[in-house]
Amino acid sequence: MIFEWAELGNLRQLYLKKNILWHCKVRIALGICRGLTFLQEDGILHNDLKCQNILMTESLEPKIYNFESARYSGDNNVTDPSVEEAGNILRWIAPEKLTDSQYTTQGEIFSFGMLIWELIFEKVPYKGWKVEKIKDHIINGGRERILFGAEAPEIYQKGCENIINETWKQDPQERISSFTKLLDML
Numbered sequence: 001m002i003f004e005w006a007e008l009g010n011l012r013q014l015y016l017k018k019n020i021l022w023h024c025k026v027r028i029a030l031g032i033c034r035g036l037t038f039l040q041e042d043g044i045l046h047n048d049l050k051c052q053n054i055l056m057t058e059s060l061e062p063k064i065y066n067f068e069s070a071r072y073s074g075d076n077n078v079t080d081p082s083v084e085e086a087g088n089i090l091r092w093i094a095p096e097k098l099t100d101s102q103y104t105t106q107g108e109i110f111s112f113g114m115l116i117w118e119l120i121f122e123k124v125p126y127k128g129w130k131v132e133k134i135k136d137h138i139i140n141g142g143r144e145r146i147l148f149g150a151e152a153p154e155i156y157q158k159g160c161e162n163i164i165n166e167t168w169k170q171d172p173q174e175r176i177s178s179f180t181k182l183l184d185m186l
Contacts, residue, residue, distance in 0.1 A: 040179050117164055
């Protein structure tokens with residue numbers, strides 16, 4: 001695969017260097033969601049969504065990359081890594097993936113919610129937690145806290161919190177069903 005040059009590096013590098021304005025965060029989230037909608041329409045699951053896997057152009061246009069773990073949604077012949085092997089993606093993984101290694105569109109939607117949380121709060125989820133504690137926390141319905149600072153405009157707070165809560169539901173069947181519907185929410 002060939003990608004266009006992304007001057008700003010990945011999204012994590014960007015938020016560590018600069019404070020991203022709220023309207024820019026929403027625009028970035030929209031761009032990522034559009035890309036995931038395109039992938040979903042072709043039956044592709046990225047399988048490793050996090051800010052580190054989003055390249056940023058100078059115009060703050062996000063580009064999804066690192067398709068090393070990607071697969072077709074109907075591909076049941078692929079063995080997923082164990083949680084221990086997947087320690088670097090554990091923080092973004094849906095609870096059902098942690099218990100039975102199934103990764104579906106609903107799991108991808110959960111991971112998108114984690115990516116949005118990371119973008120909004122500009123930090124890696126569960127920072128400083130041990131792998132087993134993260135795993136147990138997620139499997140038992142625990143999530144990162146959603147605590148906005150005073151600098152966050154209320155309109156963005158309510159919208160972002162709603163999207164995160166819709167993507168983080170414990171039961172995959174209760175989560176929002178598609179990236180197209182998430183686009184409408186954004």
